[in-house]
Amino acid sequence: MARFAAFLRGVNVGGINLAMSEVAAALTGAGFANVRTILASGNVLLDSSSGVAAVRQTAESALRERFGYDARVLVYDIDTLRSIVEAYPFEREVDGYQSYVTFVADTAMLRELAELAQQAGSKEEICAGPDPGVIYWQVPKGSTLNSTIGQTMGKKRYRSSTTTRNLRTLDKVLR
Structure with a gap:
């Protein structure tokens, strides 16, 4: 299992209002482990044995199904994110x-x-x-x-x- 950061595009700004607890439940239901949200702006940490592209696709599908909006998610493994920030x-x-x-x-x-x-x-x-x-x-x-x-x-x-x-x-x- 690898750790990923998933960034939901346009959440809790511009009319797409989601409770982060419900986002975490939807992503857990989609098969991700150790799902944790940070702040209310669509920042999620999760574990998966899949690669970045599969995590993105699964997360977007789960959010579209659960909330009925055109979900867009950008996903990075945690080491890549750390390198970007550094x-x-x-x-x-x-x-x-x-x-x-x-x-x-x-x-x-x-x-x-x-x-x-x-x-x-x-x-x-x-x-x-x-x-x-x-x-x-x-x-x-x-x-x-x-x-x-x-x-x-x-x-x-x-x-x-x-x-x-x-x-x-x-x-x-x-x-």
Whole structure:
């Protein structure tokens, strides 16, 4: 059995409201072991003997069946997640700024988002990360939705293959 982090896209924001206890029950019912949710924003730790792709497919199917919404889940083994967080290229704690990791499942979208670094304002940092595909970014507090990445990520076409987490949230997932 391997440990995985599963990140549910768009949960408890934008109209998809799920109780994390019910999410844990659905994933346990789908055959995952040691299911634990972290915060109310769709962060789940679970154990499985399957690989990343199978965990993603099973989790999405279980959530669609249980809750009736078009579930999108990005899954990483715990060691990969730890490497992603450790590779954060900017200063982690900057007063007045938020530090984020955007997980990107589609390589074409990853390239598009990485190119936004050239368009970013002087107060926003954007950098592509290591495989399996992440965008690191840092933005002043209060301007996340108006930032270069925030405005781009709000477009419908990015919803199925991206999700963003605050670096502090990822630290909690890894504890």
